[in-house]
Amino acid sequence: MDQIKIGKFIAALRKEKCLTQEQLGENLGVTNKTISRWENGNYMPNVEMLSLLSKEFGVSINELVSGERLATEDFKKAADSNLVTALDNSTFTLKEKIAFFKKKWLKEHIATIALRVVAWIGIIVWTVQKLRGSDAYQLLGAIGSMLAILFYVVLRNRMMIYVEDHAYRATPDKENETKNT
Structure with missing residues (x-):
């Protein structure tokens, strides 16, 4: 323009x-x-x-x-x-919307994430104390790493579902038009 x-x-x-x-x-x-x-x-x-x-x-x-x-x-x-x-030239580009909703999701779920990380670390520490003197440390490290990766993947999926639901959401008028047809 x-x-x-x-x-x-x-x-x-x-x-x-x-x-x-x-x-x-x-x-x-x-x-x-x-x-x-x-x-x-x-x-x-x-x-x-x-x-x-x-x-x-x-x-x-x-x-x-x-x-x-x-x-x-x-x-x-x-x-x-x-x-x-x-x-x-619209106010928000799609990239900006995605970044906004990622940050929003993280802010809303930071307590849950922190609590799960603390619990995971607690379980690892408790298991290490129980296995003192054992050769199971390598197995424990492998299991702990796999759990950390699984935890990350699950949280990332939940975040991306939230972002897609909000960033790509049709306007209320479009939703009504779709329902009426």
């Missing part, structure tokens, strides 16, 4: 309606400085403001985001391009 082009388009639409920045700001519930920032290309209006601007000027959101009036044949092409750009 070309913020400068969009800003110039907003300014041109405002002038066509013979509105000052202050008047437009009052109509939209923002300051004249905000209007100025949009028109200079310093900031982009958020989705709610794009919707209000669209109604105010009688143009589509697609035209606002394109920064120009669109002929019917150009409308679909511009819509696809604008959608891809908007998704690329």
Whole structure:
């Protein structure tokens, strides 16, 4: 999205309606400085403001985001391009969502993880004390290592299930559409 082009388009639409920045700001519930920032290309209006601007000027959101009036044949092409750009510039990328939900899961389960690690270490220490003087230390080390790997795999699987459920979750509207069809 070309913020400068969009800003110039907003300014041109405002002038066509013979509105000052202050008047437009009052109509939209923002300051004249905000209007100025949009028109200079310093900031982009958020989705709610794009919707209000669209109604105010009688143009589509697609035209606002394109920064120009669109002929019917150009409308679909511009819509696809604008959608891809908007998704690329969305607040959170998929990688960021995955990282966020991994951290969240770890924070929620840190006590459980710590308790299990302490219990595992306690069992190993107790077994070592019982086997003093025995040649079973190697066997104990192998079993302990396998249990640690199993513990890691199980926890990682649980975390990834949680992450997938949350990061890839469809929006409530999409879920309702799927259920209704």
